Amino acid sequence: MMEKYKVLVAGSTGYLGRFITQELINRGADTTIIVRNKNRINLKAPNLKIIEAQVTQPDTLMGVCDNIDIVISSVGITRQKDGLTYMDVDYQANVNLLNEAKKSKVKKIIYISVLNGDNLRQLKIGEAKEKFVDELKTSGLDYCVIRPNGFFSDMADFLNMAKNGRVYLFGNGELKLNPIHGQDLAQVVVDAINQNVKEINIGGPDLLSQNEIGELALKAYSKPVKIIHLPNWIRILAIRLIRIFTGPKTYGPIEFFLTTMNMDMTAPKYGKHHIADFFNERVKSKHSS
Template sequence: MEKDETVILAGATGYLGDYIAQELYQRSIQTIILARNTKKAAHLANSHTKIIKSEVTDSKTLHGYFEGVTTVISTVGITRQKDGLTYMDVDYQANKNLLQEAKKAGVKKFVYVSVLNGKQHRNLKIIEAKELFVDELIASGLNYTIIRPNGFFSDMKDFLNMAKKGKVYLFGSGEKKINPIHGKDLAIACVDSIRVSNEEINIGGPDILTQNEIAELALLASGKPINIIHIPHWIRKSILKLVRTFTSSKTYGPIEFFLTLMAEDAIAPRYGSNRLVTFFHDEMDVLKP
């Protein structure tokens, strides 16, 4: 079945999108990558993959590429805004542009990557736009899969960056749990989901860890002694109130997201084989001269 697929992939120059492009190639699936920066995506070009210059926030640049396509996979979204674009411009409208072109061309399936517990956190600026698009996708009439990861290994680099300086700062007791997932494992699940009909899939990695345990892994990988500083939750709440009051959504969006999710468990069904401890050590090896 998969080899009869033609997939449009949007978001291929991001952490997860890159792995999805590699997984599609491994399965010999014909792929069209839509990229604003074709140089950044050039390493993904191969006998089964074509790179098209396109700006997903501008629907005019999408016309004509969806004919004969069977599935769209989108990881399009921003965590730190740039170029003056908002979450609504990218996480909502850009994905809506893709959906509209898919519908016009008779595409059968749309796979979208959102976030775990998105429905419960629609009050957060980053998630509000994602979930508005989820609503559009479910109502579209297309066969869909919504992938809901709880966190990427790449997100855990924040722990590693603190660890390299000798201290990791956590809010509260540090006992909140998460099982983040490697992009390679998540990419396999995303491509597998082409065969799934109208489902939302919550997904995480194989190891459920407390924030304290993640901090310890990061410090050990960095060759530093265990030094974890616990900051009271009232300070976290005060920071949230200040950034919401005195900064724009462009500034407070990522801070709001991070500070809110650091205060709760984010455990999803376990999947994959890549371990966070290996990722941390690999990241440190890359930095060695």
Template sequence: MKHTNVLLAGATGYLGSYLLKILIEKENQVIAIVRNPNKLLYESENYLEIKQAEVTQPETLRDICKGIDTVISTVGITRQQDGLTYMDVDYKANMNLLAEAKKAGVRHFVYISAINGNNHRKLKIFEAKEKFVDALKSSGLHYTIIRPNGFFSDMKDFLQMATSGRIYLFGSGNQKLNPIHGEDLAKVIINTLDDVNKEVTIGGPDILSLNDISKLAFAALNKPVKITHLPNWLRKLSIWSLRTFTSVKTYGPIEFFLTVMAEDNIAPLYGNQHLKDFYLREANKFLEF
């Protein structure tokens, strides 16, 4: 990796925190954009400069890319908050960063989208992400688009359901995916920083069905396996009802979850961290309370 000056947007998030750790370990000069500097763990590091800014407010980003070789953006929202929409954050905020990157002559822009996002543009979350992907590809900058499978942090939803004693799945539960740990994904991203104009789809080392994931969650909590399989027509009716009767803020993340979890999402295998171990660590936190 030749890059030494990296701007990292979204440094306090699940993936961003791992990216920041590895970039610093590799002695890169990093400027981290954060809303709340108190959330960062590496304040005293020689290789880190913290800049407080709101990516949704372009005036706070003025000249932030000066002297930067590479921008890495993990900016995006799964569950909308602060009255902001997917278009406000996943598209417009990243466009604000891209505008500054172009102005400053940044060489390379790395953006984190999601697996099969280009095939699901009808979903609100992907509509915004892929609109930015299109803009990045036509920007003239070198780009890398990372399309990870589900994060381990997203898989905590199954653990949460298991704590109540029962997990509900739509269909057979045989739909397969290979979720990835944030640290493994961060390593992939940093290893591809010298690649340009590339899209990388990546997942974790274990291909698991939704039934498998549910069983791992129950096992971590030492609870009996209780899985209820709901008919697929109910999933489709749920999506229709949510789109019809609720706001995008409510239905966006559920629409995403219900659609993506209804099909196989298998990406190239990578990493050495396993969901089983992640669940055991997380279960201990549940049991501490």
């Protein structure tokens, strides 16, 4: 079924985008990716086409969606340092892509946002992502919004604390989440091509409390379990202070992490990759490098 679709992937060089691209290639889809610099891409496949363009510059996108059936976008700021804001990238860059998709009469757009996005609009990243979701819903095109509750790579913050022998949590640490590996999430994203559903909430196979994730991170470093529970007012104060004393590029990811740490981020379970294995492999690779 996949072979009949021509799929364009934006954000293909990011953590999730790389997995999505590989999943499409593996399934035999006619795959096109947008990159800033072709020379930095080592990936080769008979069913892969690489286009050089910048999603933040609409003039470079002209015609990228011609003869494309499906557009998949995981475009968003992680820790970019080129002066662009969340509104420039997570919103406007995706709007630029959406405009091209409309011109070319693309069948469907699949966009990766975040779980509980409506409750995160007060954050810079949430505001930008959900503003684009609003545009997508009124675009007239078929669409699907994928809402993961966090990637394994986001859980590196637990490892960074565990390395020093202590994990700091806010409140009692009993709020739960089940982050998902990029490879598992890529399967969900590509499956959505053939599904008639508008939104998909998704997480990994392990539903764990913050305390349990902290324990796994400490065990990965062979450290005794030392988890310090801080009062919630410190978290609120920290968010206020980083907003005052740093710019959006710095405080955006921290603000998001601190906010979601005070939310139940439970999502439907999916996948075969486990967070304990991810932690162990990450620590092992650091020791061997």
